[in-house]
Amino acid sequence: MEGKIVKVSGPLIVAEGMGDAEMFDVVRVSEHKLIGEIIELRGDKASIQVYEETSGIGPGGPVYSTGSPLSVELGPGLIEAIFDGIQRPLDKIYALGTSRIERGVEVAALDREKVWEFLPIAKAGDKVAAGDFLGYVQETALVKHYIMVPNKLEGTVEWVYEGPARVTDVVAKVRDAAGEIHEITMLQKWPVRRGRPYKQKLAPTEPMITGQRIIDTFFPVAKGGVAAIPGPFGSGKTVVQHQLAKWADAEIIVYIGCGERGNEMTDVLMEFPELKDPRSGEPLMKRTVLIANTSDMPVAAREASIYTGITIAEYFRDMGYRVAIMADSTSRWAEALREMSGRLEEMPGEEGYPAYLSSRLAEFYERAGLVVCHGGEGRTGCVTAIGAVSPPGGDISEPVSQATLRIVKVFWGLSAPLAYRRHFPAIDWLTSYSLYVDQLTDWYNKNVDPDWKNLRQAAMQLLQEESELEEVVRLVGIDALSLKDRLKMEAARSLREDYLQQNAFHETDTYASGKKQVGMLKLVLEFYRKASAALEQGADFSDIAKLPVREAIGRAKYVEEKDVEARYQEISRQLDAELEKLLA
Incomplete structure (x- = not known):
């Protein structure tokens, strides 16, 4: 079907003669064949958001409807790939001899010529249904890529291939109840705006261990959970996401x-291949998919990139994998919504954002979760979504931050003052929270330490009381505090600087296991408890503050994982001996 352009307004184009088209159909605009998507229909007029530069396009040009929604290609070749927001492979486009993406360029998302070694799991005569494994490809050293029976198909396996094959080659044939033969390739397509189906959604009960002490101990996120990282420019959102990408057990x-x-x-593009x-010791890219959609690309493409990413994440979830998706940042995505809404002349909501901002954000985050996947194995998979939010000036009262906070259950609020003090991760322990703590307590008590919650x-409580005491100190000075309160501030300082502060570039401190985290926490709290008892028995506060063991507690973060237990017991004995000597 062909329509005609009647109006061009930046990335928004209005075309007439589109009466047979449907919402979210993909279209090709003008002789350049620019990719666009229908976002509004009024009679035979369609409003189209174009994912490429529209300069030079004018009224009268043709619009061709493809008759299908914006979809991603799913199959071997996703891992290690770098795509733009609409799943065009950037390395393949670069290989065409251009450093910029030419308008109307058409390159298949998955390589049609690459040969993969397909190994069957199902055999002729097997009864199969949607989601069952037919076979797999060892895509990288870290990822086994399973080929599944497509959605809504059920029947008997007539034939399964074994050996080298391209993604478009038929690898299995399934006969359905009506007797029709379905040929299945390794390549499937899925509309990005529609969540992939599953049998059942489960309540998450296991944390996604990240190795970052402030996250795992104070504000954990569950596997299949959703978290937001709001913070001003320069407070470390991207660094936190890099750490999670590298160390989280996804x-x-x-x-x-x-x-x-x-x-x-x-x-990101330069560092990830080097990490x-x-x-496993393999490059991190061996289990990573990158979607690069920078600010100089058309604003409309930002919106598509979020849906492209979450659909790919759901695809690997359906194989039974634990997937973590990092969106950096959803504020830019919301700006795309705001611009397109303005060009559509819709009634604006707060600060010009569309009234449906909250529902669109919810649609994205709701696609995360722990689910029972389709397939006879009864396997579970999960998608954990972590979205960075970049509020102007760090003001989280703005609409995108507030809409996000109403949806997510973990809030890691980044603080500019902490970042300026070189305290990283700059997550503010007084404003951040996790609503998963109660659900995860049993897991922590069982797998980390029986006393974890206490x-x-x-x-x-120590950090909260320190905050209150700091108010007093700012007003009347530290000399106004009792010795007990001064000791409390010393212990809280140790907790902040020795425990919460973590060096992402130090090979030992960059990651702390649960056992190490609890050991460090016990040392700091043990010092406070025993020093408080010594203070009551007449020990001098200045002598307690200068104990040599305090440096040993401060350096506990640099102890190798294998030496943690022995070294921490040694520091505990040193603390007892020094306090005993002080009281003598």
């Missing part, structure tokens, strides 16, 4: 650079 990482500055996205996966509460 098997697949989908990283979306959604409208971030070009140099920041360049850093080593700490568990240790966490004691540490949080």
Whole structure:
């Protein structure tokens, strides 16, 4: 079907003669065949958001409807790939001999010529249904890529292939109940705006261990949970997401650079291939999909990138993998919504954002979760979504931050003052929260330490009381505090500087296991408890503050994982001996 352009307004084009088209159909605009998507229909007029530069396009040009919604290609070749917001492979486009994406360029998302070794799991005569494994491809050293029976198909396997094959080659034939033969290739397509189906959604009960002490101990996120990282410019949102991508116990990482500055996205593209996966020693890219959508790309493409990323994440979830998706940042995505809404002349909501901002954000985050996948194995998979938010000036009262906070259950609020003091991760322990703590307590008590919840509460209370005491100090000076309160501030300082502060570039301190985290926390709290007892027995406060063991507690973060237990017991004995000597 062909329509005609009647109006061009930046990335928004209005075309007439589109009466047979449907919402969210993909269209090709003008002789350049620019990719666009229908976002509004009024009679035979369609409003189209174009994902490429529209300069030079004018009224009268043709619009061709493809008759299908915006979809992603799913199959072997996703891992290690770098796509733009609408799943065009950037390395393949670069290989065409251009440093910029030419308008109307058409390159298949998955390589049609690459040969993969397909190994069957199902055999002729097997009864199969949607989601069952037919076979697999060893896509990288870290990822086994399973080929599943497509959605809504059920029947008997007539034939399964074994050997080298391209993604478009038929690898299995399934006969349905009506007797029709379905030929199945390794390549499937899925509309990005529609969540992939599953049998059942489960309540998450296990944390996604990140190795970052402030996250795992104080504000954990569950596997299949949703978290937001709001913070002003320079407070470390991207660094936190890099740490999570590297260390979180997720098997697949989908990283979306959604409208971030070009140099920041360049850093990601340059660094990720160099990073080593700490568990296997292989490059981190061997289990990563990158979607690079920088600020200089058309604003409309930012919106598509979020949906492209979450659909790829759901695809690997359906294989039974634990997937973590990082969106950096959803504020840029919301700006795209605001611009397109303005061009559609819709009634604006707060600060010009569309009235449906909250529902669109909810649609994205609701696609995360722990689910029972389709397939006879009864396997579970999960998508954990972590979205960075970049509020102007760090003001989280603005609409995108507030809409996000109403949806997510974990809030890691980044603080500019902490970042300026070189305290990283700059997550503010007084404003951040996790609503998963009660659900995860049993897991922590069983797998980390039986006293985990009480240790966490004691540490949080110490930090809260320090904040209140700091108000007093600012008003009347530290000399107005009692010796007990001064000791409390010393212990809280140790908790902040020795425990919460973590060096991402130090090979030992960059990651702390649960056992190490609890050991460090016990040392700090033990010092406070025993020093308080010594103070009551007449020990001098200045002598307690200068104890040599305090330096040993401060350096506990640099102890190797294998030496943690022995070294921490040694520090505990040193503390007892020094306090005993002080009281003598």
